[in-house]
Amino acid sequence: MIKITFPDNSVREYDSGITGIEIAKSISNNLAKEVLSITVNGDIQDLTRTITTDSSIKLHTWDDKEGKHAFWHSSAHLMAEAIEAIYPGVKLAIGPSIESGFYYDLDMPEGTTVTDKDLPAIEKKMIELARLKNSYTREDITKAEALNYFENKGDQYKTELISDLEDGTITLYKQGNFTDLCRGPHLPNTGYIKAVKLLSIAGAYWRGNEKNKQLTRIYGISFPKQKMLEEHMILLEEAKKRDHRKIGKELDLFTFSQRVGQGLPLWLPKGAMLRERLENFLKRVQKEHGYLPVITPHIGNKELYVTSGHYAKYGADSFQPINTPAEGEEFLLKPMNCPHHCEIFKARPKSYKDLPVRYAEFGTVYRYEQSGELHGLTRVRGFTQDDAHIFCRPDQLKDEFKKVIDIVLYIFKTLNFENFVTQISLRDQVNREKYIGSDENWEKAENAIIEATSEKGLETVVEYGEAAFYGPKLDFMVKDALGRSWQLGTIQVDYNLPERFELEYVGSDDQKHRPIMIHRAPFGSMERFVAVLIEHTAGKFPLWLNPDQAVILPISEKYNDYANKVADMLSKEDVRVIVDSRNEKIGKKIRDNELMKIPYLLIVGEQEENSQSVSVRKQGDGDKGTMSIGEFASHIQEEVKKLIEVKEN
């Protein structure tokens, strides 16, 4: 008999040789139907592999990323099988699961191309093969055998991959007539895959290197139920409408220029105003919470990053050093603000009475990403963190952590991200050699986070092994209006940088002590946050945030003067207002400005001019009647006040 320990620390005994699917069945038939893969002692495996020693396990369903991963990875193999059946001679490169679905890179037979029109036939073949319920079987062979197999098959990409592997056991997975080089894990059989949609075709260089051959990449997604696919397709349709790149262009918020460089956003006036308003909002909140602003340069001497350890860890994959034309100095674009803030902490001696100090900076940082990875404002090469670093004494850690949680919750509330989950990332329970700092400090820090979140009443998920090497952290994942998860705010505890920078304060005992550092960024970055906000609100920003709160539409050019007068009066009352004085029909003006998602449209003509008033239309809410100019200004001011103030209580 072997002992199996479950995630809740309960233990059950089973015969040696039991499989994951059998364990699931021993709990309930329903679970057995839903389970997709299993983690055994930290290793994700097939449900059909036997377990022969005492083990800690976790069963994964569709709700876990490990479950989806096995499902989509098996679907990629299924797609490859279907494609081999339809296009004999196709050569296969790699076919992984991704965040949402899977893809396979193919070298199509000479003279053959796949287009969108061909995808339904592949989908049909996949479903046909899935219904055969062929098992995914795992086979360990030697490297020589593996090479031999794929050389015979004539698949040069797999041969190349195998050649690069170390000598030893190579794993193959087979289902039906298809064999692939693969580490797994996979579903028990193809029958799990009930619904498939192939989404798009793209070009992709072999191994991501533009000097290599361009292959054909087919993206797809699959589900255990047809209804789930249908829901997903509706979501995709809605997501397309809310794509921040599309809305960012429509609302003139930001742009990119090839000449400036890919992944480097240029904020247009409306976007810059929106971002500035968000920054001012955060600055106000931070000031109220005792943060101090600092400003640091966007480069640092290489030495700074050698000290911080970033150069050794990330130097080779980063933007390369900047040399000076004389004097032989080397600088790096800053990938984070923390080393600069450590130097500011060091600039003046500190006493225990000075702590905590909280340095805040909207610091723009630069990190190299491959061009293929870039995506609108969510994956960029330069971004501005809403960054702050708190330097505190050990006895202040929990309190400071709670105060940061307060800020994050207040911000999420004010911006209508009411739906979020928090994840506490702790050390791996077993392998502890990869973490720096004493066990005692780690326990203090982990307990501080656990207690702080519990005292703040947060529902948290604890993930072991997900901590950074320098300390545990708390992540906030918000759900947007479409139910999609976005990782935003992070709070991290750090023992490493204070050590490396030899930060000190003089304690009440007159001895030198090392402070603890907290990194925190409620938004993560302004770029990412604005992207999420756009997709969450579909561009209909809260009234207090919108660059333009109202647009005045004169019904003909005769009333442009009155419109400008109204605009001046409203501006004096701090209402952000523009005038659409184009010589267009009023109907077209209304339509155009509704597309620009301006919250209020104020129509003015003879009647309004005579009564010194405006006819008010609210975006998505229709006609609100006629108001005097003063009434409308108060109306806006009240609404803004309500949006911000209600949240503060």
Added chain:
Amino acid sequence: MIKITFPDNSVREYDSGITGIEIAKSISNNLAKEVLSITVNGDIQDLTRTITTDSSIKLHTWDDKEGKHAFWHSSAHLMAEAIEAIYPGVKLAIGPSIESGFYYDLDMPEGTTVTDKDLPAIEKKMIELARLKNSYTREDITKAEALNYFENKGDQYKTELISDLEDGTITLYKQGNFTDLCRGPHLPNTGYIKAVKLLSIAGAYWRGNEKNKQLTRIYGISFPKQKMLEEHMILLEEAKKRDHRKIGKELDLFTFSQRVGQGLPLWLPKGAMLRERLENFLKRVQKEHGYLPVITPHIGNKELYVTSGHYAKYGADSFQPINTPAEGEEFLLKPMNCPHHCEIFKARPKSYKDLPVRYAEFGTVYRYEQSGELHGLTRVRGFTQDDAHIFCRPDQLKDEFKKVIDIVLYIFKTLNFENFVTQISLRDQVNREKYIGSDENWEKAENAIIEATSEKGLETVVEYGEAAFYGPKLDFMVKDALGRSWQLGTIQVDYNLPERFELEYVGSDDQKHRPIMIHRAPFGSMERFVAVLIEHTAGKFPLWLNPDQAVILPISEKYNDYANKVADMLSKEDVRVIVDSRNEKIGKKIRDNELMKIPYLLIVGEQEENSQSVSVRKQGDGDKGTMSIGEFASHIQEEVKKLIEVKEN
């Protein structure tokens, strides 16, 4: 007879062979006493050189930089003569005039060193030699003769300099027993030099290269009157007290870190608050004037600067390109914001109705400076420009220029820089091949500036040949409280970048036209401006700008609670206030906080707590009596309002 044209375009006739000093004498004996050098047809010369053809001339006195240059350059030669007399065998490197005085780099004889103690003896010798009224005489010889002379003298530095010169005539200057390789010009004789002060000794590498020998550099200054030297020494003493590096440290405004890199300021909280307040002030003014904010990255693809022409012109002397770890891209740290703003202009099609557009950005730029050139916040490697670019039609140029002048004047007035001069920099009147753009455009632009400044009633100095190669400009030089001049704001007209970036708008004629660009930065940079503001105010910033407007001083720890309560109440009234709750005597607290230059000190003890009041001391103005908390808040609000508002009218 030859015709001599004066700067006011008046013409007089003289015999051929007349000298500058004789021309001066022909006007007045007083002028002849004051004149120090002369510009003849654009070439600065000795007053004793003969003029043999029709010429345009300008006579220079102490009030012109050309006059001072000759005076100080002659003083450097005089110092060298004195040093040769005292230290036989000294070898001479270079000895120029500088912005304020002169220096000479010396290779002292083996075993000899010069220290501060030796300077009075050198000064004495200089005055002794000056009284001999030895003439500075110019001699043209061949390169071979020059080499021969300095080889015989054993002066290897001069020999090296001569070897690098092209073959042809070499100029020597002699006075008394001293001969130097020199282009001149010089004073007629040493008798002009009445007062000398040698200021400091420093090390300097030969030719600025650290691989070469380190020489001894002696700095000095000299004047035509003893009284001027005395005044200068008082000014130096006062300037030392106001040195922004000293005050910046005392007031905790900024710091530098070797590990971050020299010339890269780190703004500490108080400095960041000051800067942010200045930026917000400018943002408000710019918003009122129709500027639109934009935000751009701190790097740009090399291609961007190849397009702008900066790479060809400055690439080799700049921070070197940043390579990517893959994909072979090259980026540059941005040395200016204009190319990015051109790309923003290009991002959307523009019509004549859209112009002018005014893009504003507090854009941080990076320019390489040799470490020896760096100086506090006035000469740095990274700085934030209060930058904006206006794109307008030709018919809008003058009006836009006037609007920019309005902004600059308003800003100078609000910040108490009432004393300034403006310089219009136009094309050289003769050599026009170095300027780009059509004659017609240049004339339009030059006239626009001349008319705009005259319509705004500015007193201007016109300098021909000082325009940038891409357009004319207007510079503002403010005088600080010590009468020192600082170049701050610049307004430049640019035809070049719109051409290079192929910027276009569709005119009312439906044809494509090229806009004109105006570059403008009222402060120049935040770093430089803050430095000037510190030296101008000696750190006593205007009340509306000071990071802390008041500090509350409890007379003992017993009243700390009341002090904190007062602070809370004042904060709610938008008064920026801190509490000095240290356990120190009230006398020491008052002294310490006066040194921190906080405008108001509020002393609280039993009496104040009982009457819910504060005892008010104003910085530099003593006791202002007791006020209720509300009264004090109103008092501050009124004072701030007056400081900002009065200036607006």
